[in-house]
Amino acid sequence: MPTCQYCDKQWSYATTLKKLFRNKMVCPYCHNMNYITTKARWRLSVISMPVMFVGLPLGIFDIPLKWSIPIAATMLIISFCLYPNFMELSKEEEPLF
Ligand SMILES: [Zn+2]
Secondary structure, three states: OOEOOOOOOEOOHHHHHHOOOOOEEEOOOOOOEEEEOHHHHHHHHHHHHHHHHOHHHHHHOOOOHHHHHHHHHHHHHHHHHHHHHHOOEEOOOOOOO
16 A cells, blocks of 8 residues: 655555546645656556456457456456555656656
């Protein structure tokens, strides 16, 4: 779970999940701005990669669409649930590369 770089308090799972799609995140305790680190951003993209590629192998094995959509949706939900565990914060905005 991410820790605020200003007050050192650990954010709850729910708080992190709510702020998931923002690059800038305000700490619920000290209200300072935190940013996702480049390392964490890369980790998050690696987690979501299996979801993006799940359609291809399912198509090759001739799995019907009514099965591949729930499988992809389940993987998407799992990856979102894992996100807060891989989140890391920094005081300054870091470049993507
Ligand atoms: Zn804080």
